[in-house]
Amino acid sequence: MYNDKTTVVLKVIIKICYFALAVAAIILYMLQFLGMHGTKAIYGVEEKYFVVLYTFLFSLPPGYVALAFIDKLLTVVRKNEVFEIKTTKYLDKISCCCLAASVVSLASVVASVVLRIDTYVVLLSMLLLAELFMALLLKVVKKIFAKAIELKEENDLTI
8 A cells, every 4th residue: 555645745735625614615605695586795896797606616526526536546556456448548637527517617708708807818818728738748648658558568478
């Protein structure tokens, strides 16, 4: 068993993030509900600025799924099963979650342009590019692990 202190700390941070995402989902839903029913939950903010709220609200499910697969990846590391096919599957799932979040960000960028919210176009565009970069990076790491697994299997068959 691999019991590195950083792995344990990362597992604790992931548990905290599970809780924080759940709290964020509840708060964002409440803000969205209040905003749709004419209540000014955030004073001084026009209703059209709820685009940012929806961006984070719709990005929560892919983020939660990605967090779950990151948790599974850390479990794989703790069990010293890194060079298994499930590692590549987990990396692929996390990459798909990043792509799903980038679709949400793209829709938010388009909505911001349509609603003429110039302030958030740059912010949401940066978020979109970061999510696409993470998806690309994870795909490359997945390919590297797939090749390493293939080489390990060939090496195991060699006498």
